[in-house]
Amino acid sequence: MSGKVCSSVSVAQARRAVEQLRVEAGLDRMQVSVTGRDLVQFCQQHSRSDALLSGVPASANPFKDKKPCVLL
Known part of the structure; x- marks a missing residue:
């Protein structure tokens, strides 16, 4: 039974690819x-x-950290 299921799945995949x-x-x-x-x-x-070519000014960069990370 599992052979029929696998072959029907592969046939369906092949039809979608075609x-x-x-x-x-x-x-x-x-x-x-x-x-x-x-x-x-x-x-x-x-x-x-x-x-990407000219860079982002530091003042306009929303992803720049406001404060440096401090580990305790």
């Missing part, structure tokens, strides 16, 4: 060169306001 692949295959995709160019342009335009 359906997902069909959906992905049917998507319209943009050309990589156009998308890449747009991505580079966007990154260059927003690089000054990007916290």
Whole structure:
């Protein structure tokens, strides 16, 4: 009985995987060169306001500790 349960579960998983692949295959995709160019342009335009590139000022950082941790 457990063999039938396992095989029915694997068949159901395979069907879901095939359906997902069909959906992905049917998507319209943009050309990589156009998308890449747009991505580079966007990154260059927003690089000054990007916290990962320029850092966060200490006064505006909500995660900075207010006081140092003191162990007793």
